[in-house]
Amino acid sequence: MNHLFGNPSRRSHEDSEHWMSVSDLMAGLMMVFLFISIALMRQAYIERDKIIEVAEAYQQNQVAIYDALVDEFEGDMKKWDAEIDKDNLAVLFKSPDVLFNIGSTRLTSQFQEILQDFFPRYMGVLNNFRTSIDEVRIEGHTSSIWNHSTSEDDAYFKNMALSQGRTRAVLENVYRLNSVEIEKPWIKKHVAAVGFSSSRPIMDAAGNEIRERSRRVSFRVITNAETQIRKILQD
8 A cells, every 4th residue: 555655654754845845935035025125125215315315405505595695685676676586596577667668578778777787696696506506597477468359379379479588588688798708608508598478477366367467587596406316216
């Protein structure tokens, strides 16, 4: 019988050794997966800490730039009908009559005088923060209307061309100032002109557009915090 079916005790011993081998293999694999998981978690914590560090530095840098702009321009804001937006780091010129004539991309003489005073000082403020600045964006905005006979869609694109033309005119004006001649290489690389048409109107508490306030130009600082975070994730 043992010859036909094998020795039961021997077969039991072989089965036991087989299952022990499988058990050891599974235990080994579990340890490998555990070490991999720990390594991935550790890397995730390192990336998280780096991102938190960048975010904290970004917040501190935002505050420092804002404070520097306020220190330089606080006394000019009222006479220029301008304000400094802390959240967007934007110097906002709000008086459309001072900026351009209606429907025109040509700067008024008054706005040219303001820019002649403002921009060299603005560049002086940013000089201390250039390593953290990705872009300075000159942003142009219009109201949502063109004239009463123009459709909403046509008005949007006409105002798009108008806002883009105005920001280009502002950029050209400040670029050609003799007082910033030495800054031209940096301006070429970092200053952009963007027209938003009526896509970002100023609204009152009831949700109605304030057309006069919607027509505005701003100089906005965009820091490179997002670029640094993207680099961390890619590495």
